[in-house]
Amino acid sequence: MSDIVKKLEDYCKNNNIKITEQRKIIVETIADSNDHPDVEQVFIRAKEHDSKISIATTYRTIKLLEEAGIIEKHDFGDGKSRYELVTDDHHDHLIDIQTGDIIEFYDEELEKLKDKIADKLGFKLVDHRLELYAIKSSSKK
Amino acid sequence: MSDIVKKLEDYCKNNNIKITEQRKIIVETIADSNDHPDVEQVFIRAKEHDSKISIATTYRTIKLLEEAGIIEKHDFGDGKSRYELVTDDHHDHLIDIQTGDIIEFYDEELEKLKDKIADKLGFKLVDHRLELYAIKSSSKK
DNA sequence: CTAACTGCAAAGCGTTTGCGATGAG
DNA sequence: CTCATCGCAAACGCTTTGCAGTTAG
Numbered sequence: 001m002s003d004i005v006k007k008l009e010d011y012c013k014n015n016n017i018k019i020t021e022q023r024k025i026i027v028e029t030i031a032d033s034n035d036h037p038d039v040e041q042v043f044i045r046a047k048e049h050d051s052k053i054s055i056a057t058t059y060r061t062i063k064l065l066e067e068a069g070i071i072e073k074h075d076f077g078d079g080k081s082r083y084e085l086v087t088d089d090h091h092d093h094l095i096d097i098q099t100g101d102i103i104e105f106y107d108e109e110l111e112k113l114k115d116k117i118a119d120k121l122g123f124k125l126v127d128h129r130l131e132l133y134a135i136k137s138s139s140k141k
Numbered sequence: 142m143s144d145i146v147k148k149l150e151d152y153c154k155n156n157n158i159k160i161t162e163q164r165k166i167i168v169e170t171i172a173d174s175n176d177h178p179d180v181e182q183v184f185i186r187a188k189e190h191d192s193k194i195s196i197a198t199t200y201r202t203i204k205l206l207e208e209a210g211i212i213e214k215h216d217f218g219d220g221k222s223r224y225e226l227v228t229d230d231h232h233d234h235l236i237d238i239q240t241g242d243i244i245e246f247y248d249e250e251l252e253k254l255k256d257k258i259a260d261k262l263g264f265k266l267v268d269h270r271l272e273l274y275a276i277k278s279s280s281k282k
Numbered sequence: 283c284t285a286a287c288t289g290c291a292a293a294g295c296g297t298t299t300g301c302g303a304t305g306a307g
Numbered sequence: 308c309t310c311a312t313c314g315c316a317a318a319c320g321c322t323t324t325g326c327a328g329t330t331a332g
Contacts, residue, residue, distance in 0.1 A: 130272075
């Protein structure tokens with residue numbers, strides 16, 4: 001069984017939540033996506049494995065997975081929430097505004113700086129969000 | 142007349158758009174807000190000056206002001222768009238997740254770093270968004 | 283068994299839009 | 308005058324929810 005499903009099962013056992021077929025399919029669907037799908041995309045992909053899954057269950061399961069810390073939500077400004085698996089390697093996103101492509105990146109210096117800034121303001125950083133909207137350097141203006 | 146209204150009038154003249162009483166009231170309302178109001182808050186505050194302004198006009202005017210580059214939109218994750226005047230001094234936002242307070246800050250090092258990161262990835266930075274979600278350092282966990 | 287979960291359809295909520303009336307230029 | 312804009316109410320798109328039937332534990 002995949003690691004992700006195991007993670008879900010652990011969470012369910014610890015929280016008196018039932019582990020259902022639909023839930024397994026939905027986590028796996030997200031785990032198998034290497035883009036940043038929105039709810040409808042997850043729904044469509046999940047239906048390939050179980051055609052009778054409903055959009056309501058997809059929404060409910062995604063909310064649950066978010067609370068479980070298994071997936072995280074992003075909002076890239078197109079009006080819908082997008083999701084991806086939480087992994088150990090934190091990264092931020094660069095959005096190519098011409099193609100919509102999303103490039104993940106990690107910058108050590110940036111991570112340190114964010115903490116430093118929060119600290120300077122008298123806060124302790126809990127979470128953050130950085131998105132760079134950009135165009136390819138080679139692109140003609 | 143306020144600078145902001147003048148800015149709006151310039152934009153209108155250059156774009157064959159009419160400058161109406163409602164539009165003036167709405168820019169001024171936003172200019173007078175030193176928080177980051179959502180559309181409904183702008184609407185309510187605008188109504189104090191003209192009780193018959195409609196929410197539709199508020200939405201339409203806010204969209205126009207955004208296109209004019211007079212105001213900018215933010216999304217702090219509470220499901221509604223928030224707005225503030227565009228000023229020369231760029232800043233990012235730190236959100237106190239306990240109180241909802243929004244602190245504006247500017248960090249030179251960060252600005253440089255963002256450009257550098259985009260450049261390293263082969264992109265030219267067009268826009269960006271950084272939000273820090275944090276709690277007061279003195280707060281007990 | 284029985285509380286949690288599902289699918290369905292209806293409702294919720296922020297936002298947009300079609301319309302006939304109004305008003306700026 | 309004429310076209311842009313207004314207020315109203317209906318529609319929209321994403322998301323949530325009440326309900327009656329189903330299922331995991």
